[in-house]
Amino acid sequence: MIQRFGKYNRISQPGLNFKLPTGIERVTKVKIKRVYKEEFGFKTTPAGGSRFATDSEDIGAALMLTGDLNVAVVPWIVQYRISDPYKYLFKVKNVNSILRDMAEATMRTVVGDRSINEVISKREEIAIAARERLQEEMRQAETGIHIVTIEMKKTNVPEPVQPSFNEVNEAVQEKEQLIYKAKEEFNKAIPQARGEARRVIKDAEGYALDRVNRAMGDGARFTSVYKEYVKAKDITEKRLYLEAMAEILPKIGGKYVVDSDQSNLLPLLNMGQGSSVISGPGKEGDKK
Template sequence: MPMNEQPPWGKKKKPAGPEDFLAILIQKIRDAFSGQGEGPAPRNDQGSPSSEEPPNLFAGAGKILAIVVAALILQGAFTCFYTIKPGEVGVILRFGKYTRTTQPGLHFKIPFVEDLAKVDVEKVRKEEFGFRSRNASASTAFDRKGYDFDRKGYDMESLMLTGDKDVIEVAWIVQYKVSDPVNFLFKVRDVAQAVRDASETVTRRIVGNMDFDYVLGNREVLAASAKRELQGQMDRLECGISVVTLQLLDINPPEQVKPAFNEVNEADQDMKRLVNEAEETYNKVIPKARGSAKQIVEEAYGYAAERTNRAAGETNRFKAIVKEYQGTEDITRQRLYLEAMQEILPKVDRVYVIDKSQQNILPLLDLTRASAKEQQPVAK
């Protein structure tokens, strides 16, 4: 037999599991109350236990009490110190009443008098409407690839009615953080449900006040307005949260009306294209026509001003001549005659001089004019 092995009669039977250990502990407690834990009972001459002295019940109770007190002391020693991790805060309650808030680090609390509740104030919590995330570890609401947009089972969350009585499906997400741990723990029983109810109320009211086309094209404006109103409601309820993001992720008409909706969109795009083409033609033709009309009007104004000024000048000239003529008739008549001849004679090819003493007409030989004609080249 090896040296490290004990014979079967020398081995101690160990408990096989927690159930056996619990059964042994209960048996020991029973033995302590019955006085069997003080050693073997005295026996009489026949070898049977003597029953003259009653078992010492107080001795067993004292042992149990000492064990319980020791366990309570050890538990208090272990629970009086606690650690708050980074990103968390500790809320201390003394007999159920809020006492203080502790920051990350090692702290002390009175055991059995003060209770601790830890709140993660850096964690971004989220609530999804109209869909559920396929991957629970999705890091951001803007990564649409990490989401499952299968709407089966969530139609009642996403279906809404717009201001022009059209049905639309809106999927959105709300992200928030804890800003006041005390209000977060004690003011509202279920903060997540309060966020869901308030967000649905705000979003449905905003979408219900807008037209279908406005909702499709202005999701950022609607999301910002919904975020402000949701934060206001959370502040009035004293939920102790701060809304980080309210994002409208998907806005579409219901599946049953998508073909008709696409046809309407195509017709609307064709209408806009034709309108743009008409406006382009209008912008080309109308300004040109307006410019031509303005040019004609300005030319007419200029012509009228020219004729008017010329007529006024001629009138003033005639009046001046009349005035001079009335003073010196002979000189004025002679000057007028000379000016008329100066203007007419250069245009006359032949000039005849008539003398009263002569009976025949004497032609005036203009050598200068004749020589000028001779110098002109003859066309071949």
């Protein structure tokens, strides 16, 4: 970036360039390919590790109120590049200051729309939403900054409330476990009951169909017998009688035929043996 008498004049690309002597033109080099970063809620140590910031540094930036009115410690990193050197140098007086303020405001807005469990378990989703929102804020402010990425560090609750928070999580997990078991029992009992109900219905339908078919068959048989009875009453009566006796007599054990006209002491016919003996007024022992 070249300024002439303090006013912006032109942009020169890397390579061989010329300018007027010092006092007339001044050169400011802007590293547009370098990725810068800002840390919130913690500080990176020179050895490459990281630690949470102290109260005198930046711990307040990490304390946020979630949508379900819980306090969470949310450390994060903003990585950015300078996309427009002119806006970066001349549109905003202190770009780093406005970047930190807007990044903190954006993160608080995004976190405030979610529960504590979402803040802890959905860090990637929160980071993406915060990056898009922060990029829009930087564009409207004409800072000349492009947000490369926002990286969420491990999110937790403040140490004083950590034991209580763990107890709440255990209770929630126990509740979910009980709900899961109840659903498992539900999934076992309901299909079984439905299957039993369908079986009973099918049995009832089969029984009803059988009864109807039997009734229709009995009705058709009765109708046919009645037609024959109308044609020949005596023959039909005798046939029905014989058929009934043929069905009943085999079920009876011993069978005796008694002649009411006989005057003997034992006027009977023994039909249970191979030969029949008739006792009567004739010769004793006559075989027939």
